[in-house]
Amino acid sequence: MTEQLDAGLVARRIAGSDQVGEPRDPAEGREVGRARRRREDARLITGRTRWTDNIQLPGMLHVAFLRSPMAHARLTRVDVSAALAMPGVVAAFSGRDFAGEQGSLPCAWPVSEDVVIPDHPPMAVDRVRYVGEAVACVVATDRYRAADALEAIEADYEPLEAVLDMTEALSDGAPAVHEAGNQAFTWRFSGGDADAAFHDAPVVLDRTYVQQRLIPTAMEPRAVVAVPEGEGFTLYSATQIPHILRVMLALTTGIPEHLLRVVAPDVGGGFGSKLQVTAEEVLGLLLARRLGRPVKWTESRSEGNLTAHHGRDQIQRISVAAERDGRIRGVRVDLLADMGAYLMLVTPGVPLLGAFMYSGVYKMDAYDFTCTGVFTTKVPTDAYRGAGRPEATFAIERAVDELAAELGLDPVEVRRRNWISREEFPYTTVAGLTYDSGDYEAATERALALFGYDELRAEQADRRERRDPVQLGIGVSTYTEMCGLAPSRVLGSLSYGAGGWEHAAVRLLPTGKVEVVTGTSPHGQGHETSWSQITADALGVPFEDVSVLHGDTAVSPRGMDTYGSRSLVVGGVAVLAACEKVKEKAKRLAAHLLEAADDDVEFADGTFRVRGTDQGRTIQELALAAFAAHDLPDGFEPRLDADATFDPENFSFPHGTHLCAVEADTETGRVAIRSYVAVDDVGRVVNPLIVEGQVRGGIAQGIGQALFEEAVHDTGGNLLTTTMADYLIPSAADLPDFVTDRTETPATSNPLGVKGVGEAGTIAATPAVVNAVVDALRPHGVRDVPMPCTPERVWRALARSRANDGGTR
Amino acid sequence: MIPAPFDYVRPASLDEACRVLGEAGDGDGDGEVKALAGGQSLLPLLRLRLAYPSVLVDLGRLEELRGVHDRGDHVFIGALTTHDEVLRSPVVREHAPLVALATATVADPAVRHRGTFGGSLAHADPAGDLPAVALALDCVLVTASGAGGREIPAAGFFTGYLETALEPGEVLTGVKVPKLGDGWGFHYEKFHRTAQAWAVVGVAAAVRIDAGAVAQARIGLTNMGPAPVRARAVETALRGVTPPAAGAGGGHDPVKDACAWADEGTSPPTDLHARPDYRRHLARVLTHRAVRAALP
Numbered sequence A: 001m002t003e004q005l006d007a008g009l010v011a012r013r014i015a016g017s018d019q020v021g022e023p024r025d026p027a028e029g030r031e032v033g034r035a036r037r038r039r040e041d042a043r044l045i046t047g048r049t050r051w052t053d054n055i056q057l058p059g060m061l062h063v064a065f066l067r068s069p070m071a072h073a074r075l076t077r078v079d080v081s082a083a084l085a086m087p088g089v090v091a092a093f094s095g096r097d098f099a100g101e102q103g104s105l106p107c108a109w110p111v112s113e114d115v116v117i118p119d120h121p122p123m124a125v126d127r128v129r130y131v132g133e134a135v136a137c138v139v140a141t142d143r144y145r146a147a148d149a150l151e152a153i154e155a156d157y158e159p160l161e162a163v164l165d166m167t168e169a170l171s172d173g174a175p176a177v178h179e180a181g182n183q184a185f186t187w188r189f190s191g192g193d194a195d196a197a198f199h200d201a202p203v204v205l206d207r208t209y210v211q212q213r214l215i216p217t218a219m220e221p222r223a224v225v226a227v228p229e230g231e232g233f234t235l236y237s238a239t240q241i242p243h244i245l246r247v248m249l250a251l252t253t254g255i256p257e258h259l260l261r262v263v264a265p266d267v268g269g270g271f272g273s274k275l276q277v278t279a280e281e282v283l284g285l286l287l288a289r290r291l292g293r294p295v296k297w298t299e300s301r302s303e304g305n306l307t308a309h310h311g312r313d314q315i316q317r318i319s320v321a322a323e324r325d326g327r328i329r330g331v332r333v334d335l336l337a338d339m340g341a342y343l344m345l346v347t348p349g350v351p352l353l354g355a356f357m358y359s360g361v362y363k364m365d366a367y368d369f370t371c372t373g374v375f376t377t378k379v380p381t382d383a384y385r386g387a388g389r390p391e392a393t394f395a396i397e398r399a400v401d402e403l404a405a406e407l408g409l410d411p412v413e414v415r416r417r418n419w420i421s422r423e424e425f426p427y428t429t430v431a432g433l434t435y436d437s438g439d440y441e442a443a444t445e446r447a448l449a450l451f452g453y454d455e456l457r458a459e460q461a462d463r464r465e466r467r468d469p470v471q472l473g474i475g476v477s478t479y480t481e482m483c484g485l486a487p488s489r490v491l492g493s494l495s496y497g498a499g500g501w502e503h504a505a506v507r508l509l510p511t512g513k514v515e516v517v518t519g520t521s522p523h524g525q526g527h528e529t530s531w532s533q534i535t536a537d538a539l540g541v542p543f544e545d546v547s548v549l550h551g552d553t554a555v556s557p558r559g560m561d562t563y564g565s566r567s568l569v570v571g572g573v574a575v576l577a578a579c580e581k582v583k584e585k586a587k588r589l590a591a592h593l594l595e596a597a598d599d600d601v602e603f604a605d606g607t608f609r610v611r612g613t614d615q616g617r618t619i620q621e622l623a624l625a626a627f628a629a630h631d632l633p634d635g636f637e638p639r640l641d642a643d644a645t646f647d648p649e650n651f652s653f654p655h656g657t658h659l660c661a662v663e664a665d666t667e668t669g670r671v672a673i674r675s676y677v678a679v680d681d682v683g684r685v686v687n688p689l690i691v692e693g694q695v696r697g698g699i700a701q702g703i704g705q706a707l708f709e710e711a712v713h714d715t716g717g718n719l720l721t722t723t724m725a726d727y728l729i730p731s732a733a734d735l736p737d738f739v740t741d742r743t744e745t746p747a748t749s750n751p752l753g754v755k756g757v758g759e760a761g762t763i764a765a766t767p768a769v770v771n772a773v774v775d776a777l778r779p780h781g782v783r784d785v786p787m788p789c790t791p792e793r794v795w796r797a798l799a800r801s802r803a804n805d806g807g808t809r
Numbered sequence B: 001m002i003p004a005p006f007d008y009v010r011p012a013s014l015d016e017a018c019r020v021l022g023e024a025g026d027g028d029g030d031g032e033v034k035a036l037a038g039g040q041s042l043l044p045l046l047r048l049r050l051a052y053p054s055v056l057v058d059l060g061r062l063e064e065l066r067g068v069h070d071r072g073d074h075v076f077i078g079a080l081t082t083h084d085e086v087l088r089s090p091v092v093r094e095h096a097p098l099v100a101l102a103t104a105t106v107a108d109p110a111v112r113h114r115g116t117f118g119g120s121l122a123h124a125d126p127a128g129d130l131p132a133v134a135l136a137l138d139c140v141l142v143t144a145s146g147a148g149g150r151e152i153p154a155a156g157f158f159t160g161y162l163e164t165a166l167e168p169g170e171v172l173t174g175v176k177v178p179k180l181g182d183g184w185g186f187h188y189e190k191f192h193r194t195a196q197a198w199a200v201v202g203v204a205a206a207v208r209i210d211a212g213a214v215a216q217a218r219i220g221l222t223n224m225g226p227a228p229v230r231a232r233a234v235e236t237a238l239r240g241v242t243p244p245a246a247g248a249g250g251g252h253d254p255v256k257d258a259c260a261w262a263d264e265g266t267s268p269p270t271d272l273h274a275r276p277d278y279r280r281h282l283a284r285v286l287t288h289r290a291v292r293a294a295l296p
């Protein structure tokens, strides 16, 4: 008999097979370390859940935005009257209609004294600065009518010159994006004496790398539902940051914070693109307030590509001073970072998150960093998976490969000569960070073995010898990164507007089940599973007896949300801390009921026992006893629950070694990844399956930047990559099966020993792949291929170096 | 991503379809009447508001336009036959392998289950894989209309960028794919950036060997101009050439020399993935690869 395949069956299949691994080491706990399938996946995969766009409310209206077709223009007239006459249209507004109340979209990271934070109206009033900026909106009874009515709006523009290139933007006489000019800020940082390090250095390497503009491309588009409710409002949004959003929206719209509830229902990916306070969220609330009815907006993929913030877009000049034996003396970095047209939530802070990582895993005497933020007439940039750290890692890892080539040394050997050795931890880097733990030797040894490094080098030599039209290239990336954002006082010292702590609450219900409330806001990371595992071990309850609540400010009132690989390292630790507090209370109650001294009661496997006796109470019995409150110690409140916050003392520093082998077809320029090995050290692992998923997805995304992805504008500033036929992302069919493994040096900065893993793969992969591409082409005289290394770019790089060579190769 | 309003009809017969398509069909611009087959090309255009037809005529009920038939000297592929059905057809595999080879590279399984053979040809996307195949094989496109019907040779069918010889009110009913007979080998060489992406350049090659030398070659190029083109100069240059033995390596390769003519007479486009000089280069390299792989 065959079962009918439907969503329900899929859900049951997934739910029914949730255990795929045995506990790694029973002594260490029954749940932490176990490769559990994610308990949330059944509903996420089948779509039987509350995606924001699934929400339907009585009387709900639909919003569509008219968007600027000009990159830079004076907006001289917007007339919505014809749209108002269209069928089903309830209201239509221009920016001017909201001029008094729409405020300015916030930037929470004024990075420097000289930072220019321009006014950023959610709907343009008299000037537009990128293609896609909202200039008017229509509210109608359904989204089809709203879309049709947009075509009836008349908008007149007086074109101004587009500003697209950062260098040109900073040159004299460039058209000004904002009155204050095109420079958003400068930010400097140094450690050691760079002049001394570069003076007389036997080897100095100068390279310029371009981090192309990227489109984050989360699977679920952004969506907003704003609902007037009683005295206040509820805003549903496909966001990563319900808590930060609530504060920011209260400040921006004037709706009192206590009358504003923000809900992030299930959210389908973000990669930073939903770490934002968007025009559509603000305007959704304003429209709901003005019309007194719920309103919904869901973007299309093309609208998202045009208007959700982009990522990367930096020009990096990196200089490395070194000894002849490859030892690095110092590094200088001069960065131009494209802000786009405005500073959004953390736009100017993104390059700063990289500023501390240009020394990578290496020891050196001096480091000097300068960053200039530049305004252009493009959609703003902001956080994108890794935010700052992939850029830094790319530059240093590419430069180290170049140094090896320059000196005729093996790139792994150059790394060995420079990296922090395992005995040297904790190690304070030239950038002032203290790496608490790590073992670069172990991860590298393991990766080299899995990769078959020596065999591949031999094959490479053979292909070079034979002048095989298909050349083999090997790329190395020994990365580390700072994540687990973040110690609040460090954020304060960097002028960020908030802290980096995380909150959790744990409550035992009368029947002994457990509710965990977390301030993290998962959008694909599996927190419900991992937090349940942590809680099950800490309280000695079954995994199934735990549920995890999140993403609703009415349910989870405090939190700093999810980004920067922070959730487990900060939020997971807060869950553990809350469990410990609950256990303390339960112990007091147990001692009371067992008529023993607190100190004589011990806890194991969910039961409190009087030492040396068989007298005990299970935690479930205690939950009921607390609820009944018939017999409690003096002053004991009738509940077993606790809140905890965790503010980390340090960042976490995952690291690893990624090795990539590519085959480059020198006739067509096509690059194919032949094998990819990733050995990551993310400290202690709560759920190996989730770690594996994060690593694999991260690598795919890093490969996307290396080979496929680029937001391209024409000379007028129009985005050309508005669909997925133009903005290419790799799918499973384009990628090899990655070989992954782990080494484990527990973090010393948190009681779980965990390090972040959400961004590691993305940070590591891009330089590994590009290093491999360049390595393949080096015999042809190629020293760099700009990203993405498309077939055409590889072919042109080869053609150029052949031409320079007079065709001798 | 929401189309402008349009009317929708789903005729029960070919006659009715022709009549409705002929009615308001002034052929261009707004207010056009458009046939709808698998919708895999037309619906994206509607949703991006790049096309504003006033009426869509869904051909989906016209069973007579569906299926693959062995008709002696040719294979007849109904216009509404999906890419997936084409791929599964033993008749196609045996008598029109080049069609199968190219169809296997079209998009992804989901698109292949909806998109149709006829739709691909009628749409005439310069990056589409099947027009170059139809051209290389000298297929004949069969149509119906209020005025009767026509048989249009592929060489006269693709008239420009997304343009064909189809008149308003004319429905493509199917395609005659000639059986080439013995001694032929086939290959479709598609160069694309991701597995699901359209061809940057594609080469459809059919080669017949007689007594160790190329007796005849048919080569169609995808995306080397606004419409598919035959690489006639290569076809001529290949005649009589003796291909070097496989693995012979080094040395002079007359097949390669012949294929260096591949971009002759083309006018390749510029887009995000390639500029013309690179496309010309690719056409030469890929034609060589296609011909080598096609050698029976």
Ligand SMILES: Cc1cc2nc3c(=O)[nH]c(=O)nc-3n(C[C@H](O)[C@H](O)[C@H](O)COP(=O)(O)OP(=O)(O)OC[C@H]3O[C@@H](n4cnc5c(N)ncnc54)[C@H](O)[C@@H]3O)c2cc1C
Residues within 6 Å of the ligand: B034, B035, B036, B037, B038, B039, B040, B041, B042, B043, B059, B079, B080, B105, B106, B107, B108, B111, B114, B115, B116, B117, B118, B119, B120, B122, B123, B125, B127, B128, B129, B130, B166, B170, B171, B172, B173, B196, B197, B198, B199
């Ligand atoms: C994601 C994606 C990737 C794709 N990748 C590729 C690819 O790699 N290679 C490739 O070749 N194609 C690709 N396609 C296109 C696909 O092959 C389409 O199926 C095909 O181009 C159109 O077929 P259709 O049946 O969907 O036609 P429709 O979209 O229904 O129609 C297309 C046009 O043809 C006209 N038309 C259709 N049938 C008839 C008929 N019988 N008579 C008269 N006019 C007719 C319509 O009026 C319309 O103008 C892709 C499509 C998508 C969505």
